Amino acid sequence: MIREQFKAHSKYIENPGDRIDFKSEKWAVLFLNMGGPETLDEVEPYLYNIFSDRNIIKLPLSFLLQKPLARFISSKRASKTKENYRAIGGGSPLLKWTRLAAAGVEKNLRDGYTNVTAYCGMRYTPPFIGNQLDKIADSGCKHVVVVTLYPQYSQATTGTAIQEIIDWLKKNSNRHDLTFSLISEWYDLPQYIQLLKNRIADAMQKVNDKKNSRLLFSAHSLPVKMIAKGDPYLEHVKRTASLAGEGHDYLLSFQSRSGPVRWQGPETIATIQELGRNGVRELVIVPVSFVSDHIETLHEIDIELRQLAEESGIENFIRVESFNDDPRFIGLLTDLVEESISRGRK
Template sequence: MTPADSPADHPRIPPAKTGILIANLGTPDGYDYWSMRRYLNEFLSDSRVIDLPRWKWQPILQGIILTRRPFSSGANYKTIWNEEKDESPLMTITRDQTEALRARAVAEWGNDVMVEFCMRYGNPSTQEVVGGMVEAGCRRIVFLPLYPQYAGATSATANDQLFRALMEQRRQPAVRTCEPYFDRPDYIGALAASVERALDGQKPVKLVASYHGMPRRYLMQGDPYYCQCQKTSRLLQERLGWEDGIIDTSFQSVFGREEWLRPYTVEHVADLARQGYRDIAVISPAFASDCIETLEEIQGEIREAFEHAGGERFTYIPCLNADPEHIDVMMNVIRENIAGWV
């Protein structure tokens, strides 16, 4: 359509829409060497993830890490790959979350709302999706990074990429970025319900809440991630009505030689087994979707560390994924941020 009083050669202007864009971490397009190398290069070149000076880091990345790591990472991805759809589980789950949100949003606000997803690394890229939404007529966009707890290396870099994408648009939409939802009662309730379902209402001897790790230095520089993780664990314990000492908070996915947030999950579960804890459960409250860190690392390396140290029963509690209660949480966050726009 074009404005009624426009000249005949005026470019077409699509009807105005309000966009809802969710963003996940990302995924390689395949588990072959070159797909993995492209993905890892983009991920590990992000200064929010690795904040070493480029002159120091890039020779190491390009000369050593990207020569070897695509093989080992590709092998790990191959063990969890969704062969039927030829994509990683993270892609499958994020699409399912988007479709569930789209159905809810259209039912509530009609067809003038557009719901899409993007990946910070890999495809579909933030630039590609934002460009498509603007072209489709989105004049306003609510942006929800799928990270319950805020960290510079997750939420902030997702926002960075959104703003870079906006820099490429001649007509920029208004945007609202959503706050992390680590302490929302509905999110804590959804986590608690997932624990109760997985454990059939039984109280475990030990529940390990394993969060993605980051260098301890980031905490000392003001990143709130560690504190938000601790609060999520505390609120989950309170919601479940459990006494102190049942839920332990630990951190996984350590990279490099620098000191990271402790305790490290892979070491902690082995210590628990050596202390006589033969039956533990593990949950991952920092991940909105099951991914390589949960499906391969937790259920592979971390499970093996527990069993090799004498542990007998290891229960992994899946991420909230596209569970209806998780979609409820997302919709509640979106409603609060879209208020006045629809």
Template sequence: MKGILFVNLGSPDSPNPKDVKKYLGEFLMDERVIDVPLWARTLLVKGIILNTRPKASAAAYQKIWWEEGSPLIVISERLKKKVQKRIMYPVALAMRYGSMTIKKGLQELVDKGVDEVLLIPLYPQFAMATTETILVLTEEIRKANFPNLTITDLPAFYNNKGYIEVLSDSISKHLEGKTYDHLLFSYHGVPERHIFKSDVTNSHCKIDKSCCAKPSSAHEFCYRHQCFEVTRLVAKKLDLKPNTFSTSFQSRLGFDPWLQPYTDRTIERLGKQGVKNMAIVTPAFVSDCLETLEEIAMEGQEIFHEIGGDNFTTVPCLNDDDAWVDLLTEWILNWAEPEKLPV
């Protein structure tokens, strides 16, 4: 029997500092998130970050926490339920970090008789700290606990025609009737070294103005290229005029260079340049979460208003939008029932 496993980032069990600390410890100790030697990662995370950050992070989670629980979890569960109603195959939901583990998700499917799984990391772009860590951990769990299980993963869909159409339509719908001078595409940031490490050619990536635009096999795993490509494709689909949109990266940590330009500084710069009405979309996420609801919708708006901006409009993630559900369903059925595809 075939089954589907959605995997998203994860969330603390509550916005309580104790739960947030536990979640951050698991997240930041992942060698694909903070990719330094174990001793250095342990010193940084357990010696510094977990002694300083949980209280502030808990306060941020408290700002966006819903009555039903973590927005990311609630939205992901809604998405799963909608997809399940459209297909006959069992659907499970797991998180890379937190109590909704990938092992539990796989066990849920196996208990229903599933022996073939389509693994769907809920990230449009490939990155070490997102898709790759999900794939690696899932394979480790499969070998140790479910050796007879066959797992196929859905590749990054950043340039999929259907995805670009759904994303573009969602942006257009949410900005209809809204006044904005500039549309900012803000993506989650990663350290520059992650880009070099993911370069399968070991030579293409330069992190300059040219490498992401030049055809290369490196693009299959280049997060930076894939982010800029989403912006380019959506801008083309929406017929956005030059200088009315741009790309930036958020959520940097530590002192190493991360992908630039930084979102907070871009918001500030655009405000100083006279942009009075800004709209912002976050296409690195398919579900609204702390990074979109607090860092962008709250902190970003505060920066923009402080610099003299008037209107700050945030475009929600795809969440459980029906068009997004339809597209996921189509991808699932293309995998599960290829014999029914038109010749």
């Protein structure tokens, strides 16, 4: 697993609390996220970076042709993708929400740790993970707490972001003395589950007839072959849904599939159509693998799936709100970091 590779290549500390004086030493928190184009001009480079990533997409005809094929595919898809981003205001708000969350965590932590700085590292758009690590190394930090903003671990999300850190470490082994700790998943964190439950309860208040309503968790899909090779994402998503959906008659489905490979199902599109045929008239949908608004909540769910639901006879379509900069979300991230740096402390 890539997490083990990260530990092998970095100066990893399992219990930093007994090695680092976090109250006096300078240290950083690095939040990992996917990124997204903030302007329409950034759409094609964003797509190119995704299709160039062999950690998640291995295009045919060898490694040498990956980038030329990625260039071709991204140029072909750019026009349609730009239209989707234009429909939500001309760009993704993901970086904005990530920066606000990071700033909130830094503010919370500085009540007890005055030498901490929070950074956001994006996989496919600026600010890139490697560039942020350059800043951290140059700032004189001693330790970095790496925190994924994907609650459920997958090689296609957190894994490829960690690979970027590994690549940076290999290139910069002689220019820094950083130590690292890693928070790579938090799919069953009690604070996370409770916040999801609160969000669901708020959404359920908008349902008029509970008998003709359903609760649907929708997660980003993953190629079946990745799950077959041991990727834990599916089990993590199922566990999150089981905990957050306790007390509800819920369903779990998967969205955002693309390309000719076999993806994990059932598809959210087919599930919504079937619910409509079965007489469901009100639907509460939970974007379970996303914590901040971006193209897959604002366009795929709020526009595409909403329209599909209406065409399927569902009259009341309610999307559970993303966490974005909710103080409770910032609080749980703060708790994650504080728990990480306290491990081993006597």
